[in-house]
Structure formats: structure tokens, C-alpha cells
Amino acid sequence: MQELIEKARVLVEALPYIRKFRSRTVVVKVGGRAMDDAATRAAFAEDLILLHWVGIDLVVVHGGGPQIGEMLGRLGIESRFVDGLRITDDRTMEVVEMVLGGLVNKELVRVIHAKGGRAVGLTGKDGGLAVARRLGAVGPDRVDPGRVGEVVRVNAEVLRRLAGEFIPVIAPIALDDAGTTLNVNADPFAAKLAVALGAEKLVLLTDVQGVKDARGALVPTLDAARARALIADGTIQGGMIPKVDNALAALYEGVHKVHIIDGRIEHALLLEIFTDRGVGTELIP
Secondary structure (H helix, E strand, O other): OHHHHHHHHHHHHHHHHHHHHOOOEEEEEEOOHHHOOHHHHHHHHHHHHHHHHOOOEEEEEEOOHHHHHHHHHHOOOOOOEEOOEEOEOHHHHHHHHHHHHHHHHHHHHHHHHHOOOOEEEEEOOHHHOEEEEEOOOEOOOOEOOEOEEEEEEEOOHHHHOOOOOOEEEEEOEEEOOOOOEEEEOHHHHHHHHHHHOOOOEEEEEEOOOOOEOOOOOEOOEEEHHHHHHHHHOOOOOOOHHHHHHHHHHHHHOOOOEEEEEEOOOOOHHHHHHHOOOOOOEEEEO
16 A cells, blocks of 8 residues: 555656646757667656656657667778767768668657657658758867768757657758758757757756766756856866756757756656656756
């Protein structure tokens, strides 16, 4: 009986959040590493379906770096990076589009359908959803990253037409104004969509617990000023810096909250959105 009572308490705890976020937009970015195993993908799909059923308008953006690297290795193509960006020549771009827009995207759509949901797989190319421009030279040696871009325009109407009926699952690939396909980092891609949609939340599911302080303890809530201070003093470092920078940019442009959470935790998305404490770091303006 006690176990049943605890389940009821969890539902009651979720109720004000369901009421608050119903009919609001939540953009979820999931990294390739967070989707590495079947059990994690299944739990993530269940979270999405529940959020969708209670009336939250979801948009999912996925990465796929490990999967791209594996396929490039199979084909004998070297993976090269500068400042965390994959150097993308024409041959690499073909593999990126095949893996992101095909294998990873359709597997996530398949799992959502298998769990009883309704999803539509897209890339930024579909319906002119996202238009990008090529990045300039990067890194201290000013290396040309090739067909790597950043989103400059979003046609949010494409996603608004799907809202309430389907869960859009989007691969971060976009066209530039000349019609060339570009590889876009999934974090800023998701942030641009969140801004264009006026999202209530942007959730970044990754393979780390969240932002940690100098003692290594998780920081549950972080405002913009403290986030910048932690970057300046070196507490936030490495791959977490661009994640926090993208989060701050999204907050500055109107997204209400950004969450960085560990996507390897079972039902991490529900725990972060529907419980008082959450499981990662919540960034606020």
C-alpha cells in the first residue's frame, strides 16, 4: 500500500507542472551518446510520449557524433575536429546526412512509434525549416571547417503545423541561401528553434550530470551572472562552455529556462520537468 501511496504523491507533485506547461513549447536536444543504448532510447521515448499526451508541444533535436564517427571509420574516412567542430568536406557531409537524417533520426522515430507515440522525422532542410550560413575559419590556426554552418533563419510555421498532433524529431542539417547542405552543431540548432518558437524551456540532454561548482558538486540552479563568473574563473570548462554559452544566448533571446541534464538517467526528462528538485542544472536569466 505504501508503494501505491508514493506513486500517488508523485502524480500530485507533477500536477502543478502539468497545468503550468500545458500548451507551452519545450525543445529537447538529445546528444548521440545519450542515445547509445536501446533501454535509454526507450525510456526517452516514453518521456516524450507522456509529455505530449499531457498537452506539451514538444520539438526534439538530436545529435549523432558517435554514430557519425563510427560510420566514417567503417568507410575509412578520418574524423578531424577543430574547436569541437567536425571538419566536414563533401565526402564527410554525405556521411553526416546519411547518419543524422537517416539512421539516427529514423531510429528515434521508430522507437517513439513502438511505444505508442506519433513522431515525424525531419531535417532543417524540410519545408525550409532552418537556413544556415557557413562558418568562417576557426581555431588558433584559422582552419576552414568546410560545410559547417550556423542557423540564421527559422521558419517556425513548419513546426507549428505539427504541434499537438506529432512530435517533430529533427536532425541538425540545414541549407544555405545557395542551396548547399551544411552540418550544424545540434546545441545551437536547438537553441535557435527554441527562440523562434518562443519556447518555455530548452532541455539539453547530455552525458554529464550538469554544471558543477569548484568542489565538484552539482549546481541545481544557475543564473546568467554566476554562469559567466564560473566560466571566467575556469570552473566551467571544456565542452560545458559552449553548452552554457548557447543556453545563455537562448535565455537572452527570450527562452524562459534552459536545463542541462544527464540523459543517461532513466526518465531524466520527466524528473527535471515534473518534480520539485529536478536532476540537473536549471539556467535562468
